[in-house]
Amino acid sequence: MGRFGDSRVSPSLSPQVVSWSRSCAPPALGAHRDLHTTPVCFKTRAARVRVGKGDKPVTYEQAHAPHYIAHRKGWLSLHTGNLDGEAGAAERTVEDVFLRKFLYGTFPGCLANEVVLKRRANLLVICLVVLQNLAPSKLYFLIGYSETLLSHFYKCPVRLEVQTVPTKVIYKYL
Amino acid sequence: MAARRLGGSSWQQMSLLSRRWCLQAGSAGKREQNRYSSSSTTLEKTVENSEVTREEIVLPRRKTWDKLAVLQALASTVNRDPTAAHYMFQDDPFLMPRNTANSRLLSLSKESGRSAAKYIIKEFPQYFDKTTSEPNIPCLMPENLTPQIEGVSEAALKERIHLRRVKASVDLFDQLLQAGSPVSLETTNSLLDLLCFYGDGESAQEKQNEQKGDLEEPEENTSEQRSPKRQFQKSLNSSGFRWRENNNAERIFKIMPERNAHSYCTMIRGMVKHGAPAKAYDMYTDLLNERHKADVHTFNALIRAVPYLKEKFAERWALVKDFLNHMVQQEVQPNVLTFNAVLKTLRRCGGVGRGVSLSVIQEMTALDIEPSLATYEHLLHIFYRSVELQPSTIIAEILEEVEKRSFTPQDPDDANFFPTAMQACCDLKDIKLAYRLNKSMEKGDNWKFLDMDRLNAYWSKFFSLLCMMEQIDVVLKWYKEMTPSLFYPSTRSMFDLLQALDAANHLEVIPSVWEDIKQLGFSRKQDLLEELLSLMSREEHPEETQLAFAKCAEDIKAAHEQSGRDQAPLEWTGSALGHVVVLFSRAGRTQDAWNMMEHFQQINRIPTDQVMDEFLNCAKQTNCPDEAIKLVKLAASFGLPSTLKLKSRTEQEFELSEKQKNALESIQSDSDSSDSDSDSDRD
Secondary structure (H helix, E strand, O other): OOOOOOOOOOOOOOHHHHHHHHHHOOOOOOOOOOOOOOOOOOOOOOOOOOOOOOOOEEOHHHHOOHHHEOOOEOOOEEOOOOOOOOOOHHHHHHHHHHHHHHHHHHOOOOEOOOOEEEEEOOEEEEEEEEEOOOOHHHHHHHHHHHHHHHHHHHOOOEEEEEEEEOOOOOOEEO | OHHHHHHHHHHHHHHHHHHOOHHHHHHHHHOOOOOOEOOHHHHHHHHHHHHHOOOOOOOOOOOOEOOOHHHHHHHHOOOOOOOOOOOOOOOOOOOOOOOHHHHHHHHHHHHHHHHHHHHHHHHOHHHOOOOOOOOOOHHHOOOOOOOOOOOOOHHHHHHHHHOOOHHHHHHHHHHHHHHOOOOOHHHHHHHHHHHHHHOOOOOHHHHHHHHHHHHHOOOOHHHHHHHHHHHHHHHHHHHHOOOOOOOHHHHHHHHOOOOOHHHHHHHHHHHHHOOOHHHHHHHHHHHHHOOOOOOHHHHHHHHHHHHHHOOOHHHHHHHHHHHHHHHHHOOOOOOHHHHHHHHHHHHOOHHHHHHHHHHHHHHHHHOOOOOOHHHHHHHHHHHHOOOOOOOOOHHHHHHHHHHHOOOOOOOHHHHHHHHHHHHHHHHHOOHHHHHHHHHHHHOOOHHHHOOHHHHHHHHHHHHHHHHHHOOHHHHHHHHHHHOOOOOOOOHHHHHHHHHHHHHOOOHHHHHHHHHHHHHHOOOOOHHHHHHHHHHHHOOOOOHHHHHHHHHHHHHHHHHHHOOOOOOOOOOOOHHHHHHHHHHHHHOOOHHHHHHHHHHHHHOOOOOOHHHHHHHHHHHHHHOOHHHHHHHHHHHHHHOOOOHHHHHHHHHHHOOOOHHHHHHHHHHHHHHHHOOOOOOOOOO
């Protein structure tokens, strides 16, 4: 949403621009200010819920901005791919994206919070917090289904650990 | 503000958790500590406080820990956790099963989820066959079950047999014969093996394909008529397919140009498996005529079929001996399954079996064959399950053998040993034997023989034996440890527990038992409720207990009045109502008691004298003369002979105002003037 494109404004643009910049420039000839722009990368808006009128319920996870990770928040995906000398970080990230979408669709309207993925050696542990609006037998059906399907898909043992809550745990209202 | 809200919701969840299995929490609080800190009781108090006023934060008291607390807490995690359900269930109060039916439902739904996933994997193998793991894990790859080799050839037939496609292989075989190309003996034998194993029905995969075919067919009348019939046939198939006359296996057998011993053996085994023992015996005589030798599996099958061939016990044993002699002549070595089959047949041989079984065991040890658990199970059956029960010490000897080692499964009947043994212990009413049996079950791999159903049966019987024989604190200790992790109590177990509590005069535990009953979902079982109410109301108890009992009675009343979604409301019986009135009266809740009294007319029952006396006592204590007068009116309307007595009691014990005295007098005139035969209406 920048007003300027993602390239440096060069002096050889349309004459209107040039004249405007010339008019703001100090009277010294040849010296003019360029406008330095950056790529669009809204670090100040990432993963932050904006303050509203006070009626928007927000969980603990959503209420804290990313700079609170490792201070007040933990990580949502735990693997060793980002350590020095370890490979496969990108593959893990792609797998994570698929897993989150898969679980969001398989448990429709039931996820109370973000899914936490933990990888230990070959094993993938998926920790869900689920609302109690499905019957337990239906939840077990979905759990058995997801475990088997994901194991066959990723060729590694997958285990689901589910915790249920009656309603979403609201931390504050923004 | 945020912290307060969070605090409120988590305390509520804590109180939900602490409500589970109150019997455990109650007795733990009373006796030795499960918690090693000092402030466990204050924790419960603060829970109740914060439920009442949500806006205050109540700070808990500082805990002081014992020096060894950490070690003790770690030590308690090493053994089996008595509060957890089976490992296959998720560890969450909403997702834990409540009773046996629920646990079966949840494990079956998990299993059906797995088969749904397997169906998807089979339908779309192209998404699952990339090998991203190193080394390759074959069990996580989709299976390739379509036959690759096309065309009419022997190799194609072999492949279809290998893939267990019964119908396809039979068709291909017929095609091959029609085309005139001979099929080798080996291939024909393997085709016969396939047919005899599946009994000419279809294997599981083909059944699935057929079911899918049924669903995909358009809605015509013929298909609708066919599908229920097919389902009926399928249920027959699964329960035990009947060997039809001249089915595929027999047909192929007859048209075989040459047959060897293997063909005869397969046919015999198939016939025995699928319920045609007479034919199997004829086939065996054919085999002997052709001077072939049968193998050990065939003999096992034949011995198993003996009870269906002969009726009299002596004849059965003679036939078994015949078969064993043939085995010796044909130089076939028996194995443990042979002896198990002999014992299984001896089970159906009554007294003859009992005399001979021990020599069978001696034969086994002479041949150096280790007995399996099924051997012992058959022995127990022979000696302990018959009608004329002669006392025998064989169970002690069996236990000695079983305690020594850990068994591996060798026979499908092995799994029945532990439940049968526990049943025998119950019949003999011997608790020490049961303890020994428990120990041997925990040794090594022996626990693996008990699946969920048998586990439940085993522990239920053990629990009823405990309730009968042991002291109440031992019973309660076992109860705490066994539920809900090892078994879910049935109504029968609850009855046993109540009886044990009654015998030990420990009735104040009943309110926590009632909580557990509600948890198990038995709160609508009429007989259990009656038993509870009669136990609670039989005698007078101290004040606290009486109040707790009254609360239980109120719960039971609520259970009666609440009608579930599809259930009719529970009917009150006269005795149940009477007990509830007595319980309310003893706790001093006059209004509730009067409400219950009014129910009597609705169900056309008459309260007993004891009930009315108790009610009057209660009214006197709480000083409600109006209620007393109402009681007398009620008694008069029922036309009870005790009306006069009640009236006189009311006049003497209560201080009545003028109006009340007049009312009382008028009742008298009513009952005097009415006939003793006719019912008088209420005014």
